[in-house]
Amino acid sequence: MSQTEEPADGEAEPEESPARGVDYDAIEGLLGDAVVSRETHRNAEGFVVRADRVQDALSSLKEEAGFDHLSNVTAQEYADRFESIYHLKKYDDPTEEVSVVVPTPRDRPVSQSAEPVFRTADWHEREAYDLVGIEYDEHPDLRRILLPETWQGHPLGRDYNQDKPQIVTFEEHENPLADDHRDADTMLVNIGPHHPATHGVLHLKAVLDGETVADVESDIGYLHRCEEQMAQSGTYRHQIMPYPDRWDYGSAGILNEWAYARVAEDLNDIEVPEYAQVVRTMSAELCRIAAHLLALGTFCLDIYGDFTAIFMYAMRDREVVQNILEDLTGQRMMFNYLRLGGVVWDVPEPREEFFAQVREFLADLPNRIDEYHDLITENELFQLRTVDTGVLEPETAKEYGVTGPVARASGIDYDLRRDDPYGYYEHLDWDVITDDGKDNYSRLLVRMREVEQSARIIEQCVDLLEDWDEEEREIQANVPRTLNPEPDAEVYRAVEGAKGELGIYIRSDGTDTPARFKIRSPCFSNLQALPEMAEGEYVPDLIATLGSLDIILGEVDR
């Protein structure tokens, strides 16, 4: 129930019942004596659960109440306690949410791990341990994930001293030809952190048996640039908005900004004018096209192995989108275009020229897409490389909290633009694309079809904007200079980013900066499922699978 939504369908106001249509009393009954108390977050009710009963609580929510999507795990430190929050949703209806809050004492921050219930909790809890310092009992592999192994202290904890020096080791990755490996059947291959196929600075430790991948482990954190710390030290009104552009930097800037805009508008009860919503929707979908084109270009770079025509074509088309976005926002990549309560300025004058430019791009797009289909999807070699490789079953995908095009290519019909509507999407005519192929090929296909749908959305937005009465072009709501949301309000909200569900949790403390700002990155969860797809496949298929996941390391590591 965001403020960005039309008051339609007789849904209740946020203050009265945070999440729509969930019977929280029944849930409280279901959880029984695991629950200590209950608190109300803006988006859902939070059940405070005993630290040794986490698994019971989560598995009854999952098995009996149908909350099968562990969207995010937020860890934070209060003056008197640590707290882990498990944000649960349903894949069938993401508006049904519930939070499980697990407090632990400061002197012994240990709680039960959720990993046996939700596989995706593995990485989330490792991150919580790394950055905040909560330990999880029964966790299969609790070690640092983002920071180097030898790091001292937990940087998002309260008494962390940033001025203390640290020592970072530069250990050779294990040598696969060391003596004790000589007789073994397997061989360890390090891919990355500097490698053209990893799309950034990702390190994969792959154990090969012949040419088959026996085991693969991702080592991330080579681009952990403290996004959460940055956001926690910025003010709500202006200082946070530039950072989202840099999470998923594959030109998905406005989609990310919208995630922040949505959560902050919810927190501060800001209503966004309808005109601004249409402009937002249009610009966000332009970003999605640019991001998907980048995914397509680099995926083909992985498959064909060189800077060939397809990559160049994708770049050429991206240039066109970037020019449009530059005219609109003033920057090619780091748009910083949304503001709380609207957008920073209206579409550029002369409007006709701008719209003509957009229309020209849209008119050209079908030809371009046909061309891509000729070059890529109808190419037999490409089909041989991608069809039936990197298969991800929908059940596994749900276990890992996979979202976005990757989930939709596994047949999971889940798109927050439709299922948890925001912006202007619900008034427009477009389809959610799914495919049952579950393999690398379908993931590419879904992205290409989504480009077509985005084009449909943009076209309708342009129609609307062209006819909008000049007097009523309100681009921003009246928002105070400083925003001080009431203390201890907690909210978790997500939007459909280019890579999937991009969520943000904010806790306010009465000042003009957030006390805790947690980013739920879709790439982080998607990448975690890589072993499920790649193990048992050939090495080149591992590379193809990684490419088809379309991860952006800035968003994985944040």
Add this chain to the structure above:
Amino acid sequence: MSREKPRDDIIDTTAPQTKTREDRMSEVDSRFNSTLREAFGSTPFILTKFDSFMNWVRGSSMFMLQFGIACCSIEMMHTYAVKHDLDRFGSGVPRASPRQADVMIVPGTIVSKFAPRMKRVYDQMPEPKFVVNMGSCSTSGGPFQQGYNVVKGTEEVIPVDIHIPGCPPRPEALVYGIAKLQERVRNGETSPVTVKPYELEQFGDLETDELVEKLADDIDEESLVMRYNWADSP
């Protein structure tokens, strides 16, 4: 193709030789008209210092390291690709292996975990090598300078020749930066090599302090380590 007469040139006249010589001395035959030819003039010799020649060669054919770190690398890809096409300027073939590269463009934020790796990649490049800093992150830490994990600029770790400001710099800016680098290389200018705050050392060689003592059990004496110091770096 038999001739009725034997070819006249060798037998009874010296005209062809004279003609050739005259050609050489006067106008350049249009088929060979090139700037190089013009520079050579009538003689097949040029006089230059071997050093200058090498610098000219070096600056005119630079292989870039295909090295993507963060957001700036997307703009770097655009610079390599159609429209901006860095290759036009004699410097644009991205090489995947550092051992084949001359220039390293550093397009992104360097964090503590990556700094030693970047140093290793730099060390693997053959001499002479050049570094171009792309974007404010690699210049100073950029928007993330306050981050607990961020190295405040590439220059803390490796020597840098050119800084290109921007977040991200436009492709045109990158092209300009590379052109400037080529100019410097042609003029034989290099950046002074100074000692960097972040150096790889053996753990055993570190001065013992509280932190080293604490880590003594975890880290092998001989492993290479890098000190990360957020507060004391500029």
